[in-house]
Amino acid sequence: MQHNTSKAQMHSPQASSRLHRLSSVPTRPLPIFDPAIPRQPSSPLIGRANDLELLKQHLWEDGNASLTTLNGLPGIGKTTLAITLAYDEEVLESFADGILWAGLGPSANIPSILSRWGRLLGLSLAEQSIDYTSWTRALHAAIGSRRLLIIIDDAWTLEDVLPFKIGGPHCAHLVTTRFPTVAAHFAVNGPLTLSELNKEESMRLLRHLAPTVFRHDSYKESDLVQAVGGLPLALTLMGNYLRKQANHGDTQHIQNTIQSLSNTRQRLELSEAYDANLEPEPGAPKLRSLQSVIAITDRQLSSTTRAALYALSILPPKPHSFSEETALAVADCDSATLDVLIDAGLLECSTSERYTLHQTISDYARAHLEESTPYARFIAYILDYVEQHEKDYELLEGESAVILGALDAAYEHQYWTELVKGVCTFAPFLLMRGSYALAHTHLQRAYQAANILQDRDGILNTLLQIGEIAYRLGEYTLAHSTYQQGIELARRWNNRRYLCAHLTGQGWLVWKRSDYSSAESYLREGLTIAQQDNYPEYLIEQLRVLGSIIASGGDYNRSEVYLQEALSLARTQGDREKVSRLYLSIGVTYAEQGQNEKAEHFLNEGLNLARQIVHCELTIIFLLNLGTLAYEQEHYELAETHLQEGLELAQHFHLREWIGILLINIGEMKIKQGTYAQAEDFLVRGLKVAQEIGSPRIIASAHNLYGELYLHLDLVEQASTAYQHMLTTLPEGDHEMYILGQYGLARVAAAQGDITEARRLGDICLASLVMSGHRKEAEVRNWLASLSMPSSPY
Structure with missing residues (x-):
């Protein structure tokens, strides 16, 4: 590099002497700022402040001649972060001799980039004519002890990166790549992986790009963010597009535009011009879109690997995941093919050996899927999986998103037989988890499919579970009519298995509604069928319900016989849900008898089991x-x-x-x-x-x-009214509640000074409680004894 000297210095002997002395001291070249470095982004770097600091920390801490790699999905913002790094004041100060930039891509022009670097480093044209190996040595020598940051952007192969590792002892290298294997090869301390923006960051980016569009309808922002999984490129394309539309459209036009972005094809094809410095390769399209960015990688795949990628797109995308077994079944490929997709940066693999496809890659692949056979493989595999693991609740939990995806696919592609079987098998798990609305949606679909197929078992099974949902949600009228429809159809079709099941459901429901005589009639008939036809799964439920009902009538000994028999059967079957329900019934029965220690034991055991299987209602x-x-x-x-x-x-x-x-x-x-x-x-x-x-x-x-409360407040008349109201509305046959009402009226009589009536009612209550062994016996006995004391309590 030449240094200018003033005329005054040239004519002065003293100046000439000083110049001679200075020329003998090595001079430091002016810093280089590679003109190939793309322009600094005009928008703020939203959501990447921590990533930028971590990247700089790696450059500082890795010491001299460090090499850091930045890895991530196509469109995640690797290049944008690298550009921001190149303009960062701390980076420019630390690498005082400048920054070199190599933009590679799938067809990297390595000689051209190295030639430009030679010119920037002051090598002569004559030196550039030497062979390739000697040229890289010359570049290394020219760098010498300079402190440079060398950024190698969008590396596709290991071989493409190696020629640019020419820095001296005070240089640092940054490699950005979409390929995990490339990143892992060069990163001494492991690559830095860019993640998608979170929901808040994504919404901030959309608001920044299209500030007038999302002033009030934040839920629409959320939908768009979810649709593209927080991918910065997708958000940028959508935000810029919406801003332009907002500049020349009314409110309705903007709403229609936002709605159009719910279409996968529309999102994939949104485009904008490349920065001239960022064109991926000569002859590439001048417009950048999600479609074109992902297609660059897609074109490098073999036809077999590409077919596997397209097939995997029918599985639920990120944040959901799927097992290797599922991937192999759906894609009809081997593990090596999955490894190729991982190496290509299209398929992600977690430490738990599960795989996931980002939403945008999934959208791209599904848009290119033309055959239907992956759906058939997917549905068949999941149906088999659910049937095999019907009671393995932990496994079903881990695969629930995939299972639901298969049920949706079966419905959309009219696999009616598979839909009915899959829904009927999986719906009980959804009920356990408290997903009642979701279960109802799938059961209604299955009910329609069963009617199309004239599948009588399917019709009765879906009705049974629809009735159970209605019952659990307190929609007793709907539950009653649904169970009754099932009973009538089962009788007409002579289907004793589902007749037994619907009788059980109806019996329990009408007992809840205090129709005790009808409840016992339904349950007795169901029990007879279960015993005669050997339906152990329904026999357990019949015995449990009958045991609970008999206990509510005060016959605890007979109740225990039913409950213990049911518990033994449930344990034999290894049915954790039924065992938990029986622990509940037995625990409540012991509590009603005042056997608190036994009650606590069974209730705590049952709670632990209910939490273990994540049964929401039982918990x-x-x-x-x-x-x-x-x-x-x-x-x-x-x-x-x-x-x-x-x-x-x-x-x-x-x-x-x-x-x-x-x-x-x-x-x-x-x-x-x-x-x-x-x-x-x-x-x-x-x-x-x-x-x-x-x-x-x-x-x-x-x-x-209410009666109890009013007695404590000395509002005796209101207490009397409350107890009378209770007994008036109480259905016939509810022995326990009737005794409690009589005991309340006895205390009202005592509070009014009518000790004779109080004793009469109290004695009736005590006799009944003694006969049944109810826990209230001691309380009533003590209360009656207190009536003879000077200050009689109510």
Whole structure:
């Protein structure tokens, strides 16, 4: 490099002497800033501040002659981050001698780039005519001790990178690549992998690019972000497109434009001009789109690997994942093909040996999928998987997104037989997880398919589970009509298996609605069928329900016989859900008898099992009963914990029956604690829910506790009214609630000074409780004894 000297210095002897001395000292070349470095992005680098700092940290910490690699999906923003790094003030200060840039791509012009670097480093034209190896040595020598940052962008092969590793001891190299194998080869401490932008960052980028479009409808931003999985290129293309449309369109036009972006093809084909410095290769399209960016890699694949990629696109995309076994079955390929897709940066593999396709790559591949055979393979594989693992809840949980994807595919492509079998097998798992709306949607589809096929078993099975959903959500009228339809069809078609199942469902439902005689009739018929035809799965449920109903009537000994027989069968079958339900029924039965230690044992065992299999409704019911047991023993802190957790879960899953019961039981606990205003609030809310769903027993329970509350407040007339209302509305046959109502009226009589009536009613209650062995026996006995004391309690 030449240095200018002033005329005054040239004519002065002293200046000439100084010049002579200076010329003997080595001079430092001016810093280089490669003109091939693309222009600095005009938009702020949203969501990449931490990545930029981490990248700089790697450059500093790796020491002299470091080599850092930056890896990520096509369109993730690797080049943009590298450009930003090149303009960063701290980087420019640290690499004071400049920055060299090599933009490679699939058809890298390596000699041209090295020739440009030679000119920048001051090599002569004559030196450039030497052979390739000597030329790279000359470049290395020219760099010498200079402190340079050498950026090798968009590397496609290991061989393309090697010629550019010519830095001296004070240089650092940064390689960006979409290929994990290239990144891993050169990264001493492991590559830096760019992730997609998170939801907040993605929305900020869209708002920055199209500020007038998303002022009010943030949910539309969220939909777009989800559709492209936070990929910066996709967000940038959409944001720029929307901004341009907003500049010359009214509100309706903008809404239509946003709606159009829900179309996969539209998103893939959105395009904008390349920066001249970023064109991937000579002759490449001048417009950049998701389609063109991904297609560059796609074109490098063999036809077999490409077919596998397209087939995998029918699986749920990121953030969902799928197993290797699923991938091999759907793509009809071998593990080596999956490895090629991983090496190509198109398929991602997690440490748990699961795979995922980014949304944009999945969209691209599916748009190019022309055959239907992958769908047939997918549906057949998942149907077999679900049938094999029907009770392996943990496995079903891990594959639930894939299973649901297969059920959707079966519906969309009219695989009716597979749809009915798959839905009927998988729906019970969805019910366990509390996914009632999702289960209902799939069951309705399966019911329609079963009718198309005239599949009688399918019709009866879907009706059975639709009725169960209605029952769990407190829609008792719908549940009743659905079960009744199933009973009538099963009788007409002489289908005893599903007749047994619908009788069980209807029996339990009508018992909940306090129609005890009808409940026992349904259940007895169902039990007879289950025993005669040997349906163990239904026999267990029949015995459990009958045992619970008999216990509510006070016959605990006979109840225990039924429940223990059912428990033995459930354990033999290894059915964890049924075992958990039986622990609940047995625990509640012991609690009603005041055998708290045994009750706690079974309820805690059942809760642990319900949590293990993630059974939402059972977890709620166990928490309710454990909470009730705790406050009856004045363990209020524990009770509060259980009941509040149960209430939150019930509200989350919209289980109105359990919401009502939990509210009422919390009200009872507040009465015992003496916080009467809070108690009344909970009772008001609980009674409202009970009335909405039409549950006589829950309504009666609420009135019973209103009576209790009014007695504590010395509002004797209101208490009497509450108990009378309870007994008036109480259905015939509810022995336990009837005794509680009579006990309430006995205390009302005592509070009014009518000790004779109080004793009469109290004696009736005590005799009944003694006969059944109910836990209230001791309380009533002590209360009767207290009537002879000077200050008689109510």
